[in-house]
Amino acid sequence: MAFTLPDLPYAHDALAAGGMSRETLEYHHDKHHKAYVDKLNELIAGTEWEGKSLEDIVRGTYQEGAVAQNGIFNNASQHWNHTQFWEMMAPKSPAMPSELEAAIKDSFGSVEDFKKKFTEAGVGQFGSGWAWLVKTAGGGLEITKTENGVNPLCKGQTALLGCDVWEHSYYIDFRNARPKYLENFLSNLVNWENVAARM
Secondary structure (H helix, E strand, C coil): CCCCCCCCCCCCCCCHHHCCCHHHHHHHHHHHHHHHHHHHHHHHCCCCCCCCCHHHHHHHHCCCCCCCCCHHHHHHHHHHHHHHHHHCECCCCCCCCHHHHHHHHHHHCCHHHHHHHHHHHHHHCCCCEEEEEEECCCCCEEEEEEECCCCHHHHCCEEEEEEECCHHHHHHHHCCCHHHHHHHHHHHHECHHHHHHHC
């Protein structure tokens, strides 16, 4: 069964008040994400990966230590990453649930320190990639960054929060100001209830 582009969980203009414009979502979701889905379907047709789950394809095609990943991995991982990304945002960012806030304070000292470190990870990712809050196999929380489409599935971690730092994610609204984009994401766009549910 072919993969399909999931609908956004909100209208294209629903995040505009929080700093992510309709134009960004029209390009990012409708064009970039759709291109990953279409290319993935094309690449897996007639291969051992056809009919497998997206998670199995991501884990099965990831090459640890490779300078560049193969096309199936790149498109599968970016389809997975973006599907999570849309769900991790909300038109009105809810308050952080107490259990998530407690876990963040235990791991990073304070919510503000967490946001600072998360922003630093995203800013410090050279070129394209993602910043993540993950739950490790041991149950602790960590902030990580990954290149291109690599994601926590590849490392045996659970993705709690991810922010896309590819330029197409922020250039329409923030031009080259990646730090401002990340700070705005954490302040105005994150669906903290979704993050807590993943924990």
